[in-house]
Amino acid sequence: MPDYDVIVVGAGPAGACTAIHAARQGLHVLLLDQKKFPREKPCGDALSSLAIAEFNVLGLLPRLLEIPHTPVQKIAYHSADGSSVTVPILKIDKDTPEAGIICRRILLDALLMEAAAEEEVEIVDWCQVTEIQTKNGQACGVKGERGGGREVSWTAKVIVGADGSDSVVAKQMKMPRYSEYRALAVRGYYRQVLGIRGNIEIHFPEEVLPGYVWFHPTETSQTNVGLALPMDVVKQGNIKPKQALLRALESPELKERFAFAEQMGEIETGVLPVGNPMREIHGDGFLLVGDAAGLVNPCSSDGTTNAIISARIAGQVLAKACAGDVWDEAALREYPYNLWQEIGPSLEMGGRLMGLRTPKAIGSLIRSASRRPHNAGWISGVLLGSALPSEDLDDFLAYINFFAK
Ligand SMILES: Cc1cc2nc3c(=O)[nH]c(=O)nc-3n(C[C@H](O)[C@H](O)[C@H](O)COP(=O)(O)OP(=O)(O)OC[C@H]3O[C@@H](n4cnc5c(N)ncnc54)[C@H](O)[C@@H]3O)c2cc1C
Known part of the structure; x- marks a missing residue:
């Protein structure tokens, strides 16, 4: 028998x-990470309302709210032509106290690791997986190196690739690369940014469109400031994202806000594997979750929400598969089916909404939201890329595409 179920x-x-979901279903789980925890991860640190609702499902919301964080209730959008609007964030789960949260990843990921340990998940950090072992093409174990260079190996019924945008599991199991579905993001922390009011701020300077700049207030006096850009734009324009962020902060609209600001630490870069519901994300003896499966919303750069949703769906499928005698592609097929059913439409819509990121369209959306506050909620979804498909939205997009090109 294998050493572990998963x-x-x-x-x-x-x-x-x-790991938490699978262990709660009674599975014997080993969780590995190449880094020694707690560890930082370049991120905007924003948790969406949907992510907060998933924490509620996990029963971890009270603990999330106990760690240092900034609650956010509103998003302020700013276009290059000077128009702006501030819109309340819609709560997905009315029972959750916060609509959005900014929480540093070093704290968030440590909390989840602790919760996994409490579910009797066996955890080995500082252990880099270097090879996926296979038998007749089916994943059946991992080989790795622990800190200090000691070689280790374990076997399992199913291997879950949760190893981020440069997934070893995806590579070794020969999943397509989908390099056209990528974006780049950079972020830094700044002290003393002027005019921070406890809201998320989204700025659309013309030179970074269809990308955008975010300001996320943290619980300290620092602001998480970042920029996200689609990879094709980066390549075509030979753009250096760090320089593009620094230039945007020097632009006439933002310069005064940074007159006394001090950059804290380095500006870090990361890849955003953006969602595409045609991706292959499972096979014989393995499945991929989170960034390894490429689930980031192309418009909003939100990847944590879909990472947590994919974990819930994976947990259900793993429990069923591990109860049987075969753990091949067919035994795991329900995973991509259920996942794309749940998040496919919003990912697809996120891709379509990127097409609206022209100076004219953004300006007219922001002005429209400020003139008609009753429409501001769904216009916010259109600007951010979180709007869900509907016939009304299709009509609206056709209208905007026609008039605001
Ligand atoms: C600059 C930036 C800003 C972002 N801002 C936001 C935001 O504000 N909100 C949001 O929701 N999303 C944001 N995202 C996206 C978000 O960070 C990711 O979608 C999210 O971290 C995905 O979680 P994950 O668990 O799939 O992957 P990760 O968080 O990347 O975790 C992968 C883990 O796998 C480990 N690992 C990798 N390779 C191996 C190996 N070979 N062996 C063992 N372990 C390995 C890594 O050490 C890491 O701990 C941002 C991303 C970037 C780059």
């Missing part, structure tokens, strides 16, 4: 939550 490679939100 080995999860990577202990970010996708991996830790998969």
Whole structure:
């Protein structure tokens, strides 16, 4: 018999939550991460209302609210032409006290790791998985190196790739690369940014469109400031994202806000594997969750929400599969089916909404939201990329595409 039911490679939100869900279903789980925890991860640190609702499902919301965080109730959008609007964030789960949260990843991921340990998940951090072992093409174990260079190996019925945007599991199991579905993001922390009012701020300077700049207030006096750009724009324009962020902060609209600001630490870069519901994300003896499965919303850069949702769905499928005698592609097929059913439409819509990121369209959306506050909620969804498909939205997009090109 294999050593474990499930080995999860990577202990970010996708991996830790998969381990928690699987262990709660009675599975024997090993969770591995190459880094020594607690560890930082470049991120905007924003948790969406949907992510908060998933924490509620996990029963971890009270603990999330106990760690240092900034609650956010509103998003302020700013276009290059000077128009702006501030919109309340809609709560997905009315029972949750906060609509959005900014929480540093070093704290969030440590909390999830601790919760996994409480579910009797076996955890080995500082252990880099270097090879996925296979038998007749089916994943059946991992080989790795623990800190200090000691070689280790374990076997399992199913291997879960939760190892982020450069997934070893995806590579070794020969999943397509989907390199056209990528974006780049950079973020830094700044002290003393002027005019921070406790809201998320989204700025659309013309030179970074269809990308955007975010300001996320943290619980300290620091602001998480970042920029996200689609990879094709980066490549075509030969753009250096760090320089693009620094230039945007020097622009006439933002310069005064940074007159006394001090950058804290380095500006870090990360890849955003953006969602595409045609992706292959499972096979014989393995499945992929979170960034390893490429689930980031192309418009909003929100990847944590879908990482946690994929973990919940993976946990259900793993429990069924591990109860049987075969753990091949067919035994795990329900996973991509259920996942794309749940998040496919919003990912697809996120991709379509990127097409609206022209200076004219953004300006007219922001002005429209400020003139008609009753429409501001769904216009906010259109600007951010979180709007869900509907006939009304299709009509609206056709109208905007026609008039605001
Ligand atoms: C600059 C930036 C800003 C972002 N802002 C936001 C935001 O504000 N809100 C949001 O929701 N999303 C944001 N995202 C996206 C979000 O960070 C990711 O979608 C999210 O972290 C995905 O979680 P994950 O668990 O799939 O992967 P990760 O968090 O990347 O975790 C993967 C884990 O796997 C481990 N690992 C990798 N390889 C191996 C290996 N070979 N062996 C063992 N372990 C391994 C890593 O050490 C890591 O701990 C941002 C991303 C970037 C780059």
